[in-house]
Amino acid sequence: MLAVSAVSLLAFTAGLVSPTAPAGATAIQAPSPAPLITTWSSSQGSSAIVAMGRPNQPNNTFWQLFTRSATGSTAWKLATPPGVADNGGLVATSDAASGLTAGVVPSQLLTFSPLATSANGGRSWSSAVLPGGLENVPDALTSGPAGTLLALVRRGGGTVLAARGSAGHWRAIASLRGLAGSAAGRACDLTRLTAVAGTSATPVVAGSCTAGGKVGVFIRRGGTWHVDGPSLSGAAAARPTTVLRWESGLSGTAGLVASARGESLSLFALRRQSSSAPWSVSNALHPAGRVISTGINADGSIVVVTAGTGARREAWVMSAAPQWTPLPPLPPRTVAVSVGSTIGFDGAGDAALAVSGKHFTSYGLTPAGTAWVRQATVTVPLQYGSST
Numbered sequence: 001m002l003a004v005s006a007v008s009l010l011a012f013t014a015g016l017v018s019p020t021a022p023a024g025a026t027a028i029q030a031p032s033p034a035p036l037i038t039t040w041s042s043s044q045g046s047s048a049i050v051a052m053g054r055p056n057q058p059n060n061t062f063w064q065l066f067t068r069s070a071t072g073s074t075a076w077k078l079a080t081p082p083g084v085a086d087n088g089g090l091v092a093t094s095d096a097a098s099g100l101t102a103g104v105v106p107s108q109l110l111t112f113s114p115l116a117t118s119a120n121g122g123r124s125w126s127s128a129v130l131p132g133g134l135e136n137v138p139d140a141l142t143s144g145p146a147g148t149l150l151a152l153v154r155r156g157g158g159t160v161l162a163a164r165g166s167a168g169h170w171r172a173i174a175s176l177r178g179l180a181g182s183a184a185g186r187a188c189d190l191t192r193l194t195a196v197a198g199t200s201a202t203p204v205v206a207g208s209c210t211a212g213g214k215v216g217v218f219i220r221r222g223g224t225w226h227v228d229g230p231s232l233s234g235a236a237a238a239r240p241t242t243v244l245r246w247e248s249g250l251s252g253t254a255g256l257v258a259s260a261r262g263e264s265l266s267l268f269a270l271r272r273q274s275s276s277a278p279w280s281v282s283n284a285l286h287p288a289g290r291v292i293s294t295g296i297n298a299d300g301s302i303v304v305v306t307a308g309t310g311a312r313r314e315a316w317v318m319s320a321a322p323q324w325t326p327l328p329p330l331p332p333r334t335v336a337v338s339v340g341s342t343i344g345f346d347g348a349g350d351a352a353l354a355v356s357g358k359h360f361t362s363y364g365l366t367p368a369g370t371a372w373v374r375q376a377t378v379t380v381p382l383q384y385g386s387s388t
Contacts, residue, residue: 030208031258031265033194034244036063036089036105038138039295039303039338039353045070045121046338047079047100049090049138050355052380058107059387063090064380065102066353066360067122068338074351074375076362079122084114087387089136095143101166103141103151106133108387113153115166128166132159138294139195139206139246150196150203158193158207162200174205174225179218184225188214197248204228206243206255213237215257215270217246229270230279232259236266245296252277254300258291259284267291269302269318285316285324293336303337305330315352327352331363331372351375358382 039048046068054060063086067079080086081102088107094100099119106113113130132153134140140152147165150173152158158176163169176193179185188209198204202219206229209216213236217229232241236259244267245256252273259266269282289308296302301319308314315327315337327337333354340349352363352372358380363372 028210028240029260030191030210030240031242031244031260033137033192033208033242034256034294035292036091036136036138037293037336038245039293039336040094040247040297041295041339041349042094042096042298043070044094044096046340046349046351047092047094048076048336048338048353049092050335050353050360052355052358052360053382053384054357059087060382060384061087062380062382063087064360065090065092065122066378067100068351069121072349074362074364076351076353076360076376076378077122078360078378078380079118081114081116081118081122081125081127083127084116085110085387091134091138091141093141093143093149095145101141101143101149103130103134105136105140113151117166130161130166131170132161135193137194138244139197142196142198144199148200150198150200152193152196152205160193160196160203160205162203164200173200173203174220176207179205179207179225182225184218184227185216187211187227188216188229190216192242194243195246197246197253204246204248206246208240208242210240212239213241213259215241215255216243217255228275229255230281232257232268232281234284235261236268236284239266244291245294245302247296247298247300249298251299254296254302256294256296256302256304267304269324271300271320280322282318282322282324285318287314287316289314295337295339297339301339303339305334305337328365328369328371331361331374333361334363 066076089105092102113134115128116125160174161170180190189211192208195206207216213232215229219228239259255270266284287306289306293305313330316324336353338351354361361377362375
C-alpha cells in the first residue's frame with residue numbers, strides 16, 4: 001500500500017527531511033514511499049488495488065480491490081469491502097491461513113482504520129476496527145500463519161501493532177522513535193517506517209534511511225532489533241534509501257528499494273532464499289518517469305509501472321535474474337500490471353490494468369508476448385458526491 005487518494009499519483013521523487021539534520025545543514029532527503037496502487041499474486045490467485053473515479057478530486061476518488069482466481073481464468077472481480085468510505089486509500093494482505101484482510105487509510109475526519117476480513121476471496125466480509133490509522137504505504141498491513149496480523153499505524157510518527165486476527169487484542173511491538181534510537185536504527189539514520197512483514201513472533205520492519213547506501217530493514221530476535229538489510233554499492237553507496245515493498249514468505253524474502261540523489265532515482269530488487277543465505281541485489285533500474293504502481297509476489301517477482309511525459313507508461317519485471325525485463329508498450333490509461341503467480345516471469349497470466357472513471361479494463365499478453373489484447377471491462381457503480 002497519499003495522505004489522500006489523489007496524492008498517490010504525485011511525483012515520486014519528493015523526499016522526506018531527516019529530523020536529525022543539524023541546524024543550518026543541507027537536509028538529506030530519502031525517496032518517498034511507494035504509491036498505494038499495487039498488485040500481488042500467490043498460489044491463491046492475483047489481487048490489485050487501484051484508484052477509480054476522479055483522481056483530481058479526493059472526495060470523488062474511490063479505491064477498489066479486484067481479485068482473480070488462480071484457476072486460469074482471466075476474469076477480474078470487484079472485491080472491495082462494502083459500507084466504508086475509502087477515499088483516503090486501501091491496503092490489503094492475503095494469506096492461505098487467514099484469507100484476505102483489507103484496511104482503509106483514514107481521510108477527512110477519520111482517525112482510525114476500519115478493517116474487513118474475507119475467507120472466500122472477497123465474496124463476503126466481516127468487519128473489525130484497527131485502533132489507529134494505517135500509514136499510507138502499500139505494506140502497512142501483513143498477515144501470517146495462524147491468523148496473525150501486523151499493522152503500521154500513524155501513532156507516534158509510526159508504530160507497529162500486532163494481533164491474532166483482526167478482531168484480536170492489538171499491542172504495540174515497535175515504533176519509529178524506539179527503532180531510530182536503537183543501535184540498529186542509528187546505523188542507517190532511520191527517518192520513517194514504510195513496511196511491515198513477517199509474523200508477530202519474528203516481525204520485520206522496513207523504512208527510509210539517510211545514511212548512504214544502507215537498506216533499512218530490521219528484524220526482531222530475542223527481544224532485540226537487528227539490521228537485516230544489505231548495503232548498496234556503486235553510486236548508491238552514498239545515497240539515502242527507502243524500502244518501497246517488502247515480502248517475507250515460504251519461498252524467501254523479496255524487496256524493492258529506491259535510492260535517490262536529487263532528481264536521480266534508482267530502483268533495486270532484493271532477494272534472499274533464507275535468513276542464512278546472502279542477498280541478491282539486481283542491477284539498478286533508472287526510470288524515466290515517476291513510479292505510479294508496484295507489485296510484489298509470493299514467488300519474489302517484482303513489477304514496477306512508471307509514467308513519463310504525456311501519456312507514456314512503461315513497466316519492468318524482475319524475477320530471478322539480475323536484469324530488469326521491460327514489458328511491451330502498455331495500453332492507454334494503464335495504472336498497474338499484475339504478474340501471474342507462476343514462479344519466474346514467463347508472461348503467462350500477466351495482466352495490464354487500466355482505469356478510466358468507473359471502468360476497470362484488463363489486458364493480457366499475446367502468446368508471443370509482444371503486445372497486449374483487451375480481455376474484459378468491469379464497470380464499478382461509484383457514487384460521486386457521496387463523501388462530501
